[in-house]
Amino acid sequence: MKVLLINPLQENPCMPGPPKQILSEGGIYPPQGLLYLASFEVRRGKHEIKILDAIAEGLDYAGIEKRIADEKPDVVGVSLFTLYLGDGYRVLQAAKRVSKDIVTLAGGPHPTLFPRQTIKLPEVDYSVCGEAEYVFGEMLDRIQDRRPLDDIEGVLTKNNPDKPVKQLMVQNLDELPIIDYKLLPYNKYKSILSQGNPATVMMTSRGCPFNCAYCPQAGTKLRKRDAKLVADEIETYLNLGIKDILFFDELFTLEHKRVKELCDEFLRRKLKFRFNIRTRIKDVNQDIIDLLKKSGCHLIQFGIESGTDRIQKLMNKNLDLEVVRKVISMTRKAGILTYGNFMLGSPSETESEMQQTIDFAIKCKLDFAVFAITLLLPKTDYYEMAFKQNKLKEDFWEKYIANPLQPIENAYWPDFEKGFLEEMDKKAYTQFYFRPWYIWNYLIRILSAGQLRTHSSAAYHILKSFGLRKKLTGK
Structure with a gap:
């Protein structure tokens, strides 16, 4: 069975934040969670596993959908992050547009916080709460054999979306495989x-x-x-x-x-x-x-x-x-x-x-x-404090995760x-970065030529996004 695990874009946060140029200058990091899942399955050798990192490969939504169509996977798994839920949701929609027969799995931090709400999204076939390394292989085997997944711990299905769910946790990290980094474009x-x-x-x-x-x-x-x-x-x-x-x-x-x-x-x-x-x-x-x-x-x-x-x-x-x-x-x-x-x-x-x-x-x-x-993040003391002090009248996170393409006005x-x-x-x-002491010590004296180019690019985007470039340079 062909399985495609996708790390979605992070271009549409649930509310306005730093411009994506600044975020991209900070770095591009490999999706560790997907790597562990894929490496586990590579070691088992039962299914054909690939990872698509849309961020590292510089794909847009159309490019992601084309790759799904080209790969012809039986299963698509997507990492969902609450702050970028809309981006992950668009990938799930793309998978179902390519073929209604593609089985979609949702995992990552968001389904761990909101497992029941995640399984209610129309494009999600299965939702996993917690660290999925131990159950992922069993899920794939049952999907291939067309057997139900309802009794797998930590997994919610359309047939049983309200069952008691416990967050999965790998107790012994020594049982995890050495990750197969060649599954990713590691040089990016x-x-x-x-x-x-x-x-x-x-x-x-x-x-x-x-x-x-x-x-x-x-x-x-x-x-x-x-x-x-x-x-x-x-x-x-x-x-x-x-x-x-x-x-x-x-x-x-x-x-x-x-x-x-x-x-x-x-x-x-x-x-x-x-x-x-x-x-x-x-x-x-x-x-x-x-x-x-x-x-x-x-x-x-x-x-x-x-x-x-x-x-x-x-x-x-x-x-x-x-x-x-x-x-x-x-x-x-x-x-x-x-x-x-x-x-x-x-x-x-x-x-x-x-x-x-x-x-x-x-x-x-x-x-x-x-x-x-x-941010008043979900299920935090700060968020609860806002309700206890009558600062909030509605649960804006519940509203957002039910419709992730509609951003939050204010969190x-x-x-x-x-x-x-x-x-x-x-x-x-x-005040912190654009002062003589900082510039002298860290953008001239210490940084190598390669780093200077990197940091200068980041500084340019900070100036531009904050409306300071024209003020400081006259351009």
Whole structure:
């Protein structure tokens, strides 16, 4: 049986956001979830599996539909993301236009959050809630044999859309295969945060046990993969000429013993690669930073989010801001680049508090900073807070996911005037990036010629999208 797994475009967010030129300059990353599913099936050898990454291949909707028609798949599986549900939905529609006989599977973060609503979409035949590696093969076998799927755990069907559903979770990550990266156009993946391209992403663990008020995926069990298997996978990338890896674990340094196991294995095998990690300020110290640097760490991405104590508490992060500054300074002194994530527009946050966050990012002397407008994401404390305080009268997420081609007007905290948060976001980026100290230190002195071209292109699109290019250049 022929199976085509599709990573859809991300061109039509549920509400206005950064221009796609800025997002594309940030990087193009491989669809890890689809890779694991496909690699599992390649190992089983029962079905013909292909992956279509529409983003990496630069396809438009017509191009996606043509590829589906050319491939003539029996099954099409699509990763759905709530913020870009409309894009995934268009792919499902395209599959059914090509042939009503194509069986469509919906998986990914969106069906995990909204399994029942997903199966109600007319173009979805089956919806999977959670991590599908263990059930995917069984689903394909039953589809081929025309047997019902109603009793497969975590899977919803048109025949039984309201059955009790439990989120699937791979408990033992060591059972996952080494992914077959040749299923993708691996030379097309890149990141503005890497020193060289092509680059890739991988995860050595899954889950995050913490409960940040803005996060819809909070409070999931942390599971880890054996260090030797992680190193085995890295070797497959190195053999393909990929020497920059972005670890997308939410909490790479949560357990220091684990960090030591990974880094010791990298060093023992003499793996020559650069890597970036994501982690919490609370989970690093001088010894860990030194070990990461020795092992090839190029950049650490910290979730800081706010520069005020009050908003830190509201977010349920509770970071000590003085500790934040010390950790960033310690990281920079070790020769590792620093990257901070920040959010503007939490419930009841004032303009003064947002400016304090911008100022804090600047004072920390971060190498990179991203300022996101806070969205009231589904099934978060922030979203529930809006209802409890009578700020919202209807569940706009339920309305959107029932009709994903109709965007949401406003997913921000309702008290903010229209356009205010967008202006604050522009202000944050211009104050942080377009100052003499930053330009001198990071766009001239440190960056290689190749990186300078990449960053200059990104800067151009930021200037253009924020309406600053003409003001600064006169053009």
